[in-house]
Amino acid sequence: MAASDYGLMVCMIIAISMAFFVSADPEMLQDVCVADLASNIRVNGFVCKAKISADDFFFGGLARPGLTNNTFGATATAASVLQIPGLNTLGVSMARIDYAPCGGLNPPHTHPRATEIVFVLEGELDVGFITTDNRLFSRTIKKGENFVFPRGLIHFQINNGKVPAAVIAGFGSQLPGTQRVADALFASSPPVENIVLAKGFQIGNEVVEQIRSRLSP
Amino acid sequence: MAASDYGLMVCMIIAISMAFFVSADPEMLQDVCVADLASNIRVNGFVCKAKISADDFFFGGLARPGLTNNTFGATATAASVLQIPGLNTLGVSMARIDYAPCGGLNPPHTHPRATEIVFVLEGELDVGFITTDNRLFSRTIKKGENFVFPRGLIHFQINNGKVPAAVIAGFGSQLPGTQRVADALFASSPPVENIVLAKGFQIGNEVVEQIRSRLSP
Amino acid sequence: MAASDYGLMVCMIIAISMAFFVSADPEMLQDVCVADLASNIRVNGFVCKAKISADDFFFGGLARPGLTNNTFGATATAASVLQIPGLNTLGVSMARIDYAPCGGLNPPHTHPRATEIVFVLEGELDVGFITTDNRLFSRTIKKGENFVFPRGLIHFQINNGKVPAAVIAGFGSQLPGTQRVADALFASSPPVENIVLAKGFQIGNEVVEQIRSRLSP
Amino acid sequence: MAASDYGLMVCMIIAISMAFFVSADPEMLQDVCVADLASNIRVNGFVCKAKISADDFFFGGLARPGLTNNTFGATATAASVLQIPGLNTLGVSMARIDYAPCGGLNPPHTHPRATEIVFVLEGELDVGFITTDNRLFSRTIKKGENFVFPRGLIHFQINNGKVPAAVIAGFGSQLPGTQRVADALFASSPPVENIVLAKGFQIGNEVVEQIRSRLSP
């Protein structure tokens, strides 16, 4: 490299560095990468927005119970990166789940990307998860108690008590994802072909159709 | 630190280094960590064994088709770290799946720890996976073709053809794990309580019991 | 490799596989690796214990408020892998923090290994974190609200209200670690030499000694 | 934060959330991030495209043998993220390698980003890898057998048999990369200076030039 090239390069490095350092908040990008939810560019996670504030790290949506007047008598309210853009790249999120009394059920589901740990806010729940060798780990948990559902394994919570129940859940992912087993198989769009479900669950086609009709949105 | 301490330390470092370098194969540990499947010590993955050979990286168990005379008409044979100890820490494994003609089904299941990519050895399969917003992605694949099942999502393969089918599957984990949805929920030990399954699938207790009786081992 | 070697190897693989499959719960290790807190062997995280139950995933210690009659008027109670061995390798944990009214302070600290997200159980808190370019992001949060403290950055919470406050915190690590800045610098064992603290905080030696005397355990 | 600001923020969060949820397939991004190979924006991996289908997870290019009428008598056909955009972020890929009889050679190379496991489709191969302490691990593998080449280590396969051979390879990366040692050193552009190669391989300049002339494209 000739001397003049070297000078040019040093000059360019300085120019680039200056251009970078005089922009709004370059170092900030390194500590946090607040999701720009409005961007058209999609990456693994989200691109970062340039201007951020404390409100990007705040959420007020878990303060009130979710409605439980639905098929299962339970509802989950997320506090993920979609609600708290500051969570982007930080690997953690929360949710609140509310359960109607006398059978409110968060039906069997998995989180493909995260372990879940719950803290019971109110009431009492029967909870369980199943490992890949088909062993069930279950117990009853009460107000103030914690239980863990390992990453990717099917699990559920049911409120067999007589009062409403609620939990705060912590997840080891900014967006853990939720796949409800019955909905995925019997209420997908387009539908899974009958033979897969009939043979997979060892039921007749009429039962397949019955489940479909009750779960479809 | 006094001069004598310094001398002592240097001496100890040399001694430790020598002790290390005269052991059997110290650098080997760094390139590979062959699973010591016989060890009583359990860690995330496996502890490494001291003496290794090329055979730790070899497996002959996928050469012949697995038997398909079972409930689902399909069987998976693993080539994971349990069969190939050299795979430990290396993040990849394989399996062979064989399907009987006219309905051989690898029933809906997830791999909690890996994406799967299949290559069709023989025959033709209808395959699909479902995303967390309940969309089904499915198609038919034939001999020599590939299809991908993303990590943690429910998926299945069925041989609707008239000849046997077989695939080689590659996984992005040394031990991807397999959770068959119906078995996990209806054939676990101890059993999941009926109300969770009845409400979760919107079926009666008698259907729950029927599925249980057919799936239990 | 001679034919007899091959036969021997196949035989050994079968023997090893059988030895493995007849042991207690081999597949379990893959879904979870419950910490054996009593083991003498120390690894990154913990070795796994052989016999596990649902109670390994349970903790009851966050149900009651922690005592706040200490120097800072606040106390943190952990629900980490040390309390819930089932959390080992799963990348998430919780804690409960209680704050006395009128100034209860969780003093400036970092978690070297995790982002923290809090949910306010009771009361109201002034919270903040500081980025590496010395910008403060702070606000008041109330019952039912969330706030995020990004990984590794100095942060704090103070209860400037007139009633006790409490939060449930979720962490993206099984053991996030906590380094209280003032304790680390002024109450370490052995002590940091005075000149580092005096020059680092631009204070006199007598102020250094004063802080030491008040913070030392 | 003033009450009006709070209302504004809640309103904005709702607006942003709605804007997000009415777009095509927001949750999909979380389960998969199908590579937009046509995008001008380059990141680590690929940006995700908005509209996806089952065909993004399909590839038909490994069905037929690759041509082996080249210098080495072998050819590798990739089924990586460049051919199957659905593999983006999923950490696995495949390839097919075909070998001419009587010396078809996949010459010594590394995959900087992945371990490789092969399954022999046809024929018989002599395979090996070398660890960083210069130990060779090699053996013969036949139809239906597997062998593992650990990440980053130099390895090769040669068909010393009298019929064509072929393998399906699985990789623990969406794009493992391949660096053929001889090509990298003797056929780079611009060329590596002679002294490095002559001294590095302890050969004369005329041998360096000879190798160059035979390997250059």
Add this chain to the structure above:
Amino acid sequence: MAASDYGLMVCMIIAISMAFFVSADPEMLQDVCVADLASNIRVNGFVCKAKISADDFFFGGLARPGLTNNTFGATATAASVLQIPGLNTLGVSMARIDYAPCGGLNPPHTHPRATEIVFVLEGELDVGFITTDNRLFSRTIKKGENFVFPRGLIHFQINNGKVPAAVIAGFGSQLPGTQRVADALFASSPPVENIVLAKGFQIGNEVVEQIRSRLSP
């Protein structure tokens, strides 16, 4: 999928592949992802630029000592991804730190994203780090010696010698970040409220104000 769709798809795959392979340097993206520091798009790390050269992997800015005529008598010069764009995605960087004689201090700080290892170029330093249980690990290091500061822990270096000192530091991150404890707490913008600092360090408001006035930029 109809035959014509299949043909179309194959055709599109070929077209896309060709479009990809005829572009400037497609495979390059996989080996390296040189930061495009001028891009408006911000991701976790940086987007990659299309045209790269050896100079993207070079930096000349650590050759000369940094000025030490400042408050602390020490200065750090970074060789991170901001100075060497080729470091993007590669997980390592360097810095040079210079210390004035007789008390030049790199004041207590953390690197939220990296462990640091130093090599002493000149002079002699007293160095230390503090673990989360408030234990100090410290010693004196001289020219040619190394010391390690584990990720996220508070640490410092001071030149108690009579000649200038300098180190080369290696970091396990492309941009480790630096949070100086005293600056973060006493010189942030906006300021941390007095009560947090007064109570946190057990000092009076007047000392808080005094520290502020001396540290503010």
Add this chain to the structure above:
Amino acid sequence: MAASDYGLMVCMIIAISMAFFVSADPEMLQDVCVADLASNIRVNGFVCKAKISADDFFFGGLARPGLTNNTFGATATAASVLQIPGLNTLGVSMARIDYAPCGGLNPPHTHPRATEIVFVLEGELDVGFITTDNRLFSRTIKKGENFVFPRGLIHFQINNGKVPAAVIAGFGSQLPGTQRVADALFASSPPVENIVLAKGFQIGNEVVEQIRSRLSP
């Protein structure tokens, strides 16, 4: 779970917690995991030792130049986890490389597990790396300058100057591993069969044997 079981469990948790907390340095394990190089147990990395000191984070072995009176006229001295046990789990290490004048060569090699960044201590070097599409990136670097060699790619340094040269290298791994290409292929034990090398480098068997004889240890 019966009430007595619950009491028992709480009692056991307390007992286990106490057993844990009264041991020597439990929290330490979380901040650092100093390698116990003398342990018989091998894991991915190293098991941690119980008693640690500042000297576990110190090394004095890079102070003096390594001898360069060998085949290549260069020598590398490592400061990896094998020399500095405190580096275990921390993802970074260093080395010093010395080069004789007039051709001292660190011959073409890869580090399978790390990117390398060098800082020139003395002299001047011609350096380069080759990407997987066989492009060479090279230049001359002088005292005080940095250059980067991306992970897994073949690279080299040669001292074409008239005075000795030396660099300090930083690596993004506690034990990067080094595979010298020529040694791996021509000086392995057992040897790579001639046909692989002859065909792979397009040379005759006599050249293969010549290289072998000069490189063998």
